[in-house]
Amino acid sequence: MKTVSDQAIILSAMDYREADRIVTLFCRDLGKISALARGARRSRKRFGGALELFARLNVTLALKDNLSALGDCDIVTVHPRIRADFTAIAHASYACELAAALIPEHLPNQRLFRLLSAYLEHLDSGTAKPADRHFFEMNLLNILGYRPPLESCSGCGANLVDTGCLWNVDRCLCRDCAKGLPGERLGPAAVALLLTSLQTGRFGAASFSDVAGSEAGQFLDRFIGDLLPKPLKSLHFLRLSP
Ligand SMILES: [Zn+2]
Known part of the structure; x- marks a missing residue:
């Protein structure tokens, strides 16, 4: 599994299972990617307020064919x-x-x-x-x-x-x-x-x-x-x- 860093815009986000969210990211270098944000619903600490629609973020991703895994993410802007x-x-x-x-x-x-x-x-x-x-x-x-x-x-x-x-x-x-x-x-x-x-x-x-x-x-x-x-x-x- 390859881990990469990129800048991304959140195109969509939906709750998944009890604790997770799945986000669709449009990444500057990687294109459109679906990623699992594990624990995003259980703990606000893990991703803060970053996983909101049309926020722009710096992200790290563990790339997989279907559903990648979202690692760290820092907010560039949430467009307040x-x-x-x-x-x-x-x-x-x-x-x-x-x-x-x-x-x-x-x-x-x-x-x-x-x-x-x-x-x-x-x-x-x-x-x-x-x-x-x-x-x-x-x-x-x-x-x-x-x-x-x-x-x-x-x-x-x-x-x-x-x-x-x-x-x-x-x-x-x-x-x-x-x-x-x-x-x-x-x-x-x-x-x-x-x-x-x-x-x-x-x-x-x-x-x-x-x-x-x-x-x-x-x-x-x-x-x-x-x-x-x-x-x-x-x-x-x-x-x-x-
Ligand atoms: Zn004509």
């Missing part, structure tokens, strides 16, 4: 301001659940680790805005190879920034090719803003009007929903938040 704000909790919970659902096990991805870390830092520093969620979602999809094909129409190649877009089953179509078809519609402004989200490189740089933000939200919820085997629990929670 997120924990004091219902809306920020909803956004951070959604980001972690989405990452847990889409990131493959044991596949290191430092770019994605930086994206999730930056989003949690951003949520911890101020107001949670829908535009930041869209920025996170677009960049997450892009890094994982699921980027929506918003540049040009799947039917005729037209520029979707000029025509707007309809997401129909698995295609992005222009206004002409989409005539009479059902699906999620994005106006030209929303298409442009989602594409800008992939280019700005930082949270808060792209701002959406209410209409473009609402269209982008519905489009991304549908697009991401189609990638997942079941809806995310936190999406319901997110919709309840102001």
Whole structure:
């Protein structure tokens, strides 16, 4: 058994047996790993308040194929301001659940680790805005190879920034090719803003009007929903938040 040190974000945590917890960690160097925190429920001393959702930690892990064992862990940050704000909790919970659902096990991805870390830092520093969620979602999809094909129409190649877009089953179509078809519609402004989200490189740089933000939200919820085997629990929670 190999013991390693890494930095990790807690994507999920659940009680296990009488005394333990199982956590899903997204590690900077090791990727997504499930680990058993032995005695975490019996003694707060062992892990302190570290094993909370979206906390960032320095950890040591005894690596095993299925369930690794969590050794020492030191808190880098628990993101205290997120924990004091219902809306920020909803956004951070959604980001972690989405990452847990889409990131493959044991596949290191430092770019994605930086994206999730930056989003949690951003949520911890101020107001949670829908535009930041869209920025996170677009960049997450892009890094994982699921980027929506918003540049040009799947039917005729037209520029979707000029025509707007309809997401129909698995295609992005222009206004002409989409005539009479059902699906999620994005106006030209929303298409442009989602594409800008992939280019700005930082949270808060792209701002959406209410209409473009609402269209982008519905489009991304549908697009991401189609990638997942079941809806995310936190999406319901997110919709309840102001
Ligand atoms: Zn077309």
